[in-house]
Amino acid sequence: MVDESTKKTLSKIPLLKTKAGPRDKDLWVQRLKEEYQSLIQYVQNNKSADNDWFRLESNKEGTKWFGKCWHVQDMLKYEFDVEFDIPVTYPTTAPEIALPELDGKTAKMYRGGKICLTDHFKPLWARNVPKFGIAHAMALGLGPWLAVEIPEMIEKGVVKYNEKE
């Protein structure tokens, strides 16, 4: 099950309408626009709730996404790179979000730093095609994963705080 706060966050993210993948040319543009609008709203939501936790940008076509995400614990900010591609079958297939830095540091991760999403994610996503977009994937997938896995890894000493300049 998705926890209460996640659900709440999720409901505040605008739903998408256009069902189009990167191959769909014009429709993809349409879709991309909706994705951006959705992301902007989500980020604004986060900011207003003082819950900003990632930076994202994409390539020109909007098929490749990268940026940073962070987790604050004990007054320390642990920051990780984040990247994922829009699959060809998108939006039917969900994007596979990866944290390459943490590859091999936790069991809840596939080869290449792709995070293992919960059992709930996939059916939920499948039910909501095409309404869910990137913002939903972040909120529903990466957010909860970070919240569970990072403190565990910090505790294990797998992840260490490195001072940024």
Add this chain to the structure above:
Amino acid sequence: MSAVDWEEVKRLAADFQKAQLSSSAQKLSERNCIIVVGHLIHEKLLEVISTSDGKEYVTPQHLSREIQDELYASKGRINMVELANSLNVDLTHIEARCAELVRTPETGCSIILGQLIHNSYLKTLAVLINETLQLKGTLNVSELTTQYDLPGDFLQHLVEKELNKSIHGQQDAKDPRVFFTERFVARCRAAIRGALLGIQKPTPIASILAICNVSERLFFSIFEGLKDSKQIAGVLSGKQGLNAFFVPAIYSKGQSEWVNNFYKQNGYLEYSSLTRLGISDAQGFIKRNFPNEKILYLPSCAVGPLLFDQVEASIEDAVSTSSWIDLMPILPSVMSEQDAAQIVQDALRKNKQTKAEVLCMSMVVPSTLISSLTNALEPLVQVKAQEAINSGKFLQAEAEQRIQATMSKKSAALDEDGGRTSKQDERRKKATGGKGGGGTQGRETKTKSIKKKTYGKSHADSDDDDDETPAPVSKKSGLVEVITVKDIKKEFVSQASLNDCPDELINELAARILPSVQQQANLAARKIAETAKASQVQSSRRTHGELQERLSNLLSSIRMFEKGIKMFQSDSETQKGLTKYMLKSLGSEIMGEIIKYVGQEHQISTAVPTEASSITPELRSKILNELPPTLKQVLEPVHKALVGASLDDFQATVEAALAPGACDVMIRKPDKKKERQGLLAHRMTLLGQLDECSDPAVALHLTVLLLFQAATQQPLHASGKFVMPILVFLKPSLPDDTYNTLQKYHDLVISFLSTDNENEKENVGTLLANELATLKEIAHTMKKLPVSDKADKSEL
């Protein structure tokens, strides 16, 4: 188109970046902020006060400012709870700030009863109070307390402080909580003075106060002042406080004037009229008003010497003229009977007057009058006593009394006292109290006497009106009611000295006199009864003696004749006949005498003939049945023996009957000398009878009897039909010629008696008359015959 779209995508991407970067400005969440501020306060780095809803923080300085503003807005007085509400700050902070404010004198604030009050408010309050004071003339701090909802002490302090500054008035010297203005006092004084001057009769203070609208306390102080300055006339009476009465001097003056006048005119004073005048303690008032008068205090009025003297004089007058007097007309009509009774008693006591008595409460009767009345009753007493005796009531009642007195001793007395008189008493007791003649009457009197007993107990000490239920015996005096109150009253009505006498007095007099008269009557009755009894006893003794004499004679003659009868041993037939005859004649006579005596003694109902001989056998048995069983038991055999043929039986039964237990008659022992005298007397009587006799048959009978006596020296009692057998018996001892003469005469008598022929009867009658002289001659001469020896011998 797609170019445009892409442009748009680029723009959106830029926007997205911008959004991510720009709006990542710092934002402190509310929770954090609260924690931060809390931390700061805790660290004493920041001094703020949070509002009660927790939304805002206020600095203490600002709060003080706000409080002062609020105080000003609410005209210098505000409740701290109200402040807490309106400033949205916790009450504790408000209180703390207020305390701070009070501590700094410049603010001019104070806290009273959880209210913050500014000096300006106090000033306005003083002005307000002054206004009310001037308006009402008086004010009480306690009233202010309720009006302004401030503690009394505070207001008291305030008023005292402002007195003569902003509050113009004066403090009550007796009650510091009361303030008033001079004008008010003056107004009250004027009102009270007016009221008190106007009052004509005693008035309760409460009603005066209600009319004048003046407080009780002020009234009394003003009253004292007015009284001291002699502006009013009158006093306060009764209890202190509101229940006191103001009695105007004019009223008390009028009162005492009235009392004085009334007393001077009438010589007495009635308590109830004094009470009507409003004098509660009438006796005390009289005592105070007439300290020098000798006043007699009666239950309902007081009497002066004037009236008392009058009473005394009339009593004396009555005593000297020995006539009764009713004092009620002399006394004022208001006096009750108790009053009259007391005044009369006092008058009598004072003069040591013992020669008069008080009856009916107010009537005086001199004892001389009473004694004269008693004397006047003397004839009535005698008459009544006689009546009581005659009716037997007196004796009955007395006997009953005696029975009751000796109820316990009675049986013992009966046993040990066998004497004659006690026997008689006992018999009488039996007759009156028991089943005798007046059985029902006796019982009735008994029940009556029981009633009387209870009555006497309950009324033992009140000896007036005793005339309710007259009973034969009055227990307490032991007197028999011979005379009743009614009788006395009847007598009194005719008395001249009791003219116009009211019935009550007659009643009382009668009741008063009754005991002594009753005693007299009882004495008289007893006297009469005693004389009657004495005579009765005498006569009964006499009759008893006579009876004894007669019975003795009869018995001795029976004995005498018995001997004669025994001569006929050879002729048993004749002997039997003679015996029967004797029993029938002499025996019956004895029995008759006994019966007559016993009958009289026991007062049986059947009329007993005065002549003993006229008692028939039937009458005898009837009387016997009425006699007491003991007597009947002994007399019954005698009655039976009379019918039998045995002289011995008869004699034995008679003796038993006459024994002390029964008829109690002493019979003399047979005496030779007496016997001879009896013989002689018998002969003489027979001779006497013969001399006077002219009837040939009777003459023959007498002659034969005489001859028998002469022949046998024994008398004989026989009837005419035994003449022949006697002649036959006498034949051997008679000279033949005599016998023949007698025989011849006998035959003639027989033929005379049996013939029916007139001529023949006449002839025989003349013959017999001729022969009568010879017969008498024979009887006289034949004194002793040779046979007598034989007879004596045979007797021996």
